[in-house]
Amino acid sequence: MATTTAAVTLTSDLLSDNMSVSASTTCMKAGTTADGLDMMEYGYVDITSGTAYDIIGNTPTASKASKLYVKNHSTDETYYISIVLDAQAVGRLYGGPNDTGDWMFIPADFHDANADVEITATGGTNKICYALFHEGTTLVAS
């Protein structure tokens, strides 16, 4: 079985006592407890500002257990990318100095052909790293 593990550590001093949360999950195929995700796409791209792009070229099999990671590696904190899924604005990932820019890690439904993950850069050319872990995709015939 292929094994993909995603771990997070979250700390904050916004509360009266420091908060620290750690979690780890093994990414399984939908509805199974013994078979891990076994396919992936991984990329590092420059996104010029002003145009919306689908970050995933092929649509993974719908309604499965795909996981999507995206990080903004731009070093300018005023640069950001907007994330849109099926015409629904989700949020923004800002850049940051010393590679402290925002990242996200979400389960990605891809429930229909319109549910591609769309990103639009603002401020300038944003440097984006992304990885999609999934269990099947429909390739586009050449």
Added chain:
Amino acid sequence: MATTATISISSDIAPGFGGISASMTLTQAGTITDIDSTTGFQIRKLSAASVVDLVTMANELVEPEDSQAAKIYIRNIGYKDVIDKSVGVTIGVKSEPIGKLYGGDWMMMPLTCIDADDITATPETADTVVLEYVMFFEEA
């Protein structure tokens, strides 16, 4: 110390893939100033296969600023130490499903915090499941 989040991903799917390790400091939009508000850490027990608002933006005691750098962390922690990876809870924004958190799965997602863009949760079954979550945002 600020608010920071670090992710580490390892995988043996693709030969030569060296994994991912990344950190972010949660800041206010377009600045290096630390983000200033949070809902605090919360849990929500769900026992029906119907949609509920996990976060109702218009009802937050501290009004979040729209379209800034807000983030939410959500994890499906199962129920009473039983974590079932075969069933999950679909997390959505407004009426749009984002994806399903199976038992033990977690997510970190940016948010618009626009009043209409509530965060929803829809369990796959009526079996009790608990979500833990915390939202970070800018005060309006």
